[in-house]
Amino acid sequence: xxxxxxxxxxxxxxxxxxxxxxxxxxxxxxxxxxxxxxxxxxxxxxxxxxxxxxxxxxxxxxxxxxxxxxxxxxxxxxxxxxxxxxxxxxxxxxxxxxxxxxxxxxxxxxxxxxxxxxxxxxxxxxxxxxxxxxxxxxxxxxxxxxxxxxxxxxxxxxxxxxxxxxxxxxxxxxxxxxxxxxxxxxxxxxxxxxxxxxxxxxxxxxxxxxxxxxxxxxxxxxxxxxxxxxxxxxxxxxxxxxxxxxxxxxxxxxxxxxxxxxxxxxxxxxxxxxxxxxxxxxxxxxxxxxxxxxxxxxxxxxxxxxxxxxxxxxxxxxxxxxxxxxxxxxxxxxxxxxxxxxxxxxxxxxxxxxxxxxxxxxxxxxxxxxxxxxxxxxxxxxxxxxxxxxxxxxxxxxxxxxxxxxxxxxxxxxxxxxxxxxxxxxxxxxxxxxxxxxxxxxxxxxxxxxxxxxxxxx
Ligand SMILES: C[S@@+](CC[C@H](N)C(=O)[O-])C[C@H]1O[C@@H](n2cnc3c(N)ncnc32)[C@H](O)[C@@H]1O
Numbered sequence: 533x534x535x536x537x538x539x540x541x542x543x544x545x546x547x548x549x550x551x552x553x554x555x556x557x558x559x560x561x562x563x564x565x566x567x568x569x570x571x572x573x574x575x576x577x578x579x580x581x582x583x584x585x586x587x588x589x590x591x592x593x594x595x596x597x598x599x600x601x602x603x604x605x606x607x608x609x610x611x612x613x614x615x616x617x618x619x620x621x622x623x624x625x626x627x628x629x630x631x632x633x634x635x636x637x638x639x640x641x642x643x644x645x646x647x648x649x650x651x652x653x654x655x656x657x658x659x660x661x662x663x664x665x666x667x668x669x670x671x672x673x674x675x676x677x678x679x680x681x682x683x684x685x686x687x688x689x690x691x692x693x694x695x696x697x698x699x700x701x702x703x704x705x706x707x708x709x710x711x712x713x714x715x716x717x718x719x720x721x722x723x724x725x726x727x728x729x730x731x732x733x734x735x736x737x738x739x740x741x742x743x744x745x746x747x748x749x750x751x752x753x754x755x756x757x758x759x760x761x762x763x764x765x766x767x768x769x770x771x772x773x774x775x776x777x778x779x780x781x782x783x784x785x786x787x788x789x790x791x792x793x794x795x796x797x798x799x800x801x802x803x804x805x806x807x808x809x810x811x812x813x814x815x816x817x818x819x820x821x822x823x824x825x826x827x828x829x830x831x832x833x834x835x836x837x838x839x840x841x842x843x844x845x846x847x848x849x850x851x852x853x854x855x856x857x858x859x860x861x862x863x864x865x866x867x868x869x870x871x872x873x874x875x876x877x878x879x880x881x882x883x884x885x886x887x888x889x890x891x892x893x894x895x896x897x898x899x900x901x902x903x904x905x906x907x908x909x910x911x912x913x914x915x916x917x918x919x920x921x922x923x924x925x926x927x928x929x930x931x932x933x934x935x936x937x938x939x940x941x942x943x944x945x946x947x948x949x950x951x952x953x954x955x956x957x958x959x960x961x962x963x964x965x966x967x968x969x970x971x972x973x974x975x976x977x978x979x980x981x982x983x984x985x986x987x988x989x990x
Contacts (some may be wrong), residue, residue, distance in 0.1 A: 533856055535560060570734035579708045580633040586624065586640070586916040592897060593912030612830040615825045619857075620649055620713045621911050623869070623896070624882040625889045626918030628861040629702075631882045634918065638928050639680065641713075644857065647878060649715030651780060651856035654847055656723040656839060657703060658691060684884055700731050708738045710861065711775060719746065719779040719851050723839070725768045740773040747772040748783075751843060753824040772851075787811040788887035827915050835865030835891050852877055866892030870899050873910055887914065 535543070539560065542655075546553050595792045624631050634639060644650060705985035710720060719741075724732045737745065748768040758764035790801065790810045801810045824832065825838045832838065844867050848924040852858055853874045860868035862882035869892060883889055896913055901911045933941070950969050954961055970977035 548980050549942055566817065568734075569985065570700070570731065570738065572700045573702055575704075579705050580629050581637055582630060583634050583638040584630055584918050585638075586634065586918060589625075589917050590893075590913070590915045591620075591912060592893065592900075594789040619643070619878050619911070621869070621873070621878060621913035622880045622916055623866070623889060623892055623913055624880065624916045624918065625864075625884070626882065627884050628706055628882050629709070630918055632706060632713065632861060636709055636713050644672045644713065644880075649718060650710075650713050650859050650880075651715050651718045651816055652848065652852040652858045652877075653710050653718070654723070654844065654858070654860050655706075655720070655862050656837070656864065657706075657862045658837075659699075659724045659728045659841075664809045696728075696731060699728060700735060701738050703728075703732060704735050704739065706861065707735060713859075715777045716776050717774075717778045719772060719774045719781075721749075721847055721851070722773075723768060724772045726765060726773070729771075736771055736773050740775070744773045744775070744777070745771070748778060749819050750819045752819060752821045754810070755824045755826050756815055770847075778852065780851055780856075782850050782853070784816045784846055785813040785865070786816045788814040816850075833865045833891055835888070838865045839867045841867060841871050844868050845875070848872055848875050848877060863892055864888050865934065866895045869894055873899050874903070877910065879913075906984075939943075950979055 539557075543553060543557060543561075564826075591593055601977075610766045635644065684709065691699055707720075707722070714720065722732055722736060731863070747770075749772060751768045753766055753768075756766075758766075786803070788811055789804075790812065800812045802812065803810055816826060820843070822840055822842045823829070825840050831841050848858060848868070855878065857880065858868065859870040859880040859882075859883045860866075861880075863869060863883045864885075866881055869879045869881040873896065881892055883892070893915060900910045951960070953959075954970045954977070957970075957972065959970035959975070959977045962968060962971050965976065967978055968976040969979045
């Protein structure tokens, strides 16, 4: 780094006046000169390193197959049927930032490493502003609107509070944590669409390195309306990156229907019995034409952003092997978990939404039942929660900080929490009372501490 005397004086002048340095110094001051870089308000390389304890809420290992009980007796406690040895799949309820940092820095890391590490991560983060936690869900044939809970509101603000900036910060930190948890030969698929694809690609380049980009898969579908004032938006993107250059890849084949026969031997062709058309089997391309989950689809579980199992089947078959550990930290209705289980992979799923956890739980029990009926084996899973401690985290402060900074952060967290509750309930803030923090429709509003349950599930 060679700075002129003038530049050094200029930098000193800015620092002494407490002013931000001019843009040009970003490239002069630091060794790591990236030629192309995504910069956003609040960009930092720091990632969360908090470790919170997981609490086991439930262990789900029924129904067991009689066959498996006889063959693998030592894996099970003979009185309760509970799996006592080996890996237990994990469905974790909580904010994935805290989940990831607790997995990375806490005792479960060893368990993950013992399975060979995370070989495959698929994530489908929220990329449609406003469609995160408040959603219409079908329950018993009725459509109900599920409102966001407090932790969901906080996550929503974390993701969209400052528009694209906050989405990028949210995804950057999580991807950095996921990268550290991945096995060396692991890979990650990040699902997104036109709203955030440009940002996501650049963040992935930064976290994994441009040279670790393996594919950009286009998923084509037909469902939903079409606009007359532009091309109908009918595809999503999936970016595939490897942690190293030794990623797992089992090539998949697909049908290629023949328009002509030049250059092919007759033995290359097969006939589709339904259409009578000729096709040959070729290595799959990076454009996948697969139906999305429509209202008539048998696999539909009533979760608005549910992705098709066929999509996850391709991903999991290609980028992992049987017995490998597969994870989805934005698991929604648990599509990745259901497919992983059917394909004999171990899994970790996480979601912040209670409804997502309920849906995945129910879906996985059905998968266990289906596998039992088919005479196949399955793994137990446990539902873990970070919630109790997570709420404390939102109001807790790092004890290592200086007193002044701790007080500043605590005040800010309390203010943010009060603002959040007031806006969620459409109340106005009031300053003149100690016991009341807001007013609504001529009445005063008192807000309890953050760890008090204040919203119902539906
Ligand atoms: C697009 S959906 C995933 C749908 C899923 N692929 C499926 O097939 O059902 C995104 C999910 O991310 C979850 N989510 C959003 N922010 C989160 C966070 N900070 N931590 C954990 N989950 C989060 C939402 O609750 C939602 O279920």
